[in-house]
Amino acid sequence: MTAPVTPAPSYRALLAVPSLGRVLLGMQISRIAQSMVSIVVILFALQRYNSAPLAGLVAFASIAPGMVVSPIAGALLDRHGRVRLIILDYLVAATSLLLVATLSFAGELPAWLLVAIVTVSSFTGPLSSSGLRSLFPLLVPKSLWERVNAVDSNGWVLATVVGAPFGAVFAQLLGFETALVIVATGYLAASLVMIGAPDPRTDVASTGNLLRDAWLGLVYTWNNRTLRALAISLSAMNLSGGVIEIVVPFLVLKHLGMGQDVVGYMFGLMGAFGVVSAFVCGRLRTEGRERQLILVPAVCFIGTTAILLWPAGLLPIVLCMALSGLVNGPLDIAMFTLRQRRTDPAWMGRAFTVSMNLNFSGFPIGAAIAGVMISYSLEGTVIFGVAANVVGALLGYLLIPRSDAPLEAAAAA
Numbered sequence: 001m002t003a004p005v006t007p008a009p010s011y012r013a014l015l016a017v018p019s020l021g022r023v024l025l026g027m028q029i030s031r032i033a034q035s036m037v038s039i040v041v042i043l044f045a046l047q048r049y050n051s052a053p054l055a056g057l058v059a060f061a062s063i064a065p066g067m068v069v070s071p072i073a074g075a076l077l078d079r080h081g082r083v084r085l086i087i088l089d090y091l092v093a094a095t096s097l098l099l100v101a102t103l104s105f106a107g108e109l110p111a112w113l114l115v116a117i118v119t120v121s122s123f124t125g126p127l128s129s130s131g132l133r134s135l136f137p138l139l140v141p142k143s144l145w146e147r148v149n150a151v152d153s154n155g156w157v158l159a160t161v162v163g164a165p166f167g168a169v170f171a172q173l174l175g176f177e178t179a180l181v182i183v184a185t186g187y188l189a190a191s192l193v194m195i196g197a198p199d200p201r202t203d204v205a206s207t208g209n210l211l212r213d214a215w216l217g218l219v220y221t222w223n224n225r226t227l228r229a230l231a232i233s234l235s236a237m238n239l240s241g242g243v244i245e246i247v248v249p250f251l252v253l254k255h256l257g258m259g260q261d262v263v264g265y266m267f268g269l270m271g272a273f274g275v276v277s278a279f280v281c282g283r284l285r286t287e288g289r290e291r292q293l294i295l296v297p298a299v300c301f302i303g304t305t306a307i308l309l310w311p312a313g314l315l316p317i318v319l320c321m322a323l324s325g326l327v328n329g330p331l332d333i334a335m336f337t338l339r340q341r342r343t344d345p346a347w348m349g350r351a352f353t354v355s356m357n358l359n360f361s362g363f364p365i366g367a368a369i370a371g372v373m374i375s376y377s378l379e380g381t382v383i384f385g386v387a388a389n390v391v392g393a394l395l396g397y398l399l400i401p402r403s404d405a406p407l408e409a410a411a412a413a
Helices: 011-015 020-048 052-061 064-068 070-080 083-105 111-122 125-139 142-174 176-194 210-223 225-255 260-281 290-309 315-341 345-360 362-373 378-399
Strands: none
Touching: 011 020, 011 142, 020 052, 020 083, 020 111, 020 125, 020 142, 020 176, 020 225, 020 260, 052 064, 052 111, 052 225, 052 362, 064 070, 064 111, 064 125, 064 345, 064 362, 070 083, 070 125, 070 210, 070 345, 083 111, 083 125, 083 176, 125 142, 125 345, 142 176, 142 260, 142 315, 210 225, 210 345, 225 260, 225 290, 225 315, 225 345, 225 362, 225 378, 260 315, 290 315, 290 378, 315 345, 345 362, 362 378
């Protein structure tokens, strides 16, 4: 019997994986749209409502509710496949953006209604973010995981390079309502591209009860030492990410008196440096080195955030964003690969959804806290972000296992 051929680990081999190109294209379009809308709604709150606390609340509402229901979203992904649920999320996002644009244009969008619409639309968010990430290890051979993880990571940073500047420029030149319609069109295009994409099925550890399956996914993730360690340490670090999301637009618009387009350029700069970093790191073999590749960038983030305490105009913001993008590449790829290797395929939908959302949970909390704190003390807000990175790096050092362990928690779950 002939052994299966394992493709050589290269980006060329990755592109040869059947139908992967369609999935990556749909992913990229949707992520550009997401990057655009994340910056547009924050600028919308800061400029139209002149409220930093509202900007923080909108950032929180756009993410946190989806995190709460992420165990159920993961159970749905394992039970019913991924592609159709990814498309559903894209359609919900497009509909909500068109609704916000229409109400705003008509002058019928009070702040509470904006928050309510953003909250409702966030509930389906884990279906696409986790659905795509749990789809990749099913479509791609293990020897190419570092490559696809580099493309996955670069999908976000490249979306930031393109989406953030374009979103800010569209908002400034065409108005917020037109910018939101353009973003909604992007989500609709992504849903069309994803129609007909492959959706491999795996053996699923299911009880037949959706809520119980969701609970067991939460239990599996928490009992898995690696996934639990990533959740605790990265959620602390992502508090700082939420702080940056509010502090940088506030500095550019309120302190420096520059335009909305400059905000977009700053986030685009972070993405540009992240693209280079992720592609270079994607060529490295990370197996057995993931812990180091997570902890070193975690320590570096302490310094990149502290740069914002330097009162020297635009230069500290430029350095903060560029260096943050540079060190984020190895952390992302190592984290993705470590999670893939230490998760049972039968639990990938639930475990990835819960793990991703726990990891990112600090971001909306950090944004909400920063939105309130920044009205009282800009320096105190930045120091809070620095402290969050210190705590996250320390927790990662203490909790992330130093060596591979067998797949955990399946028996306990």
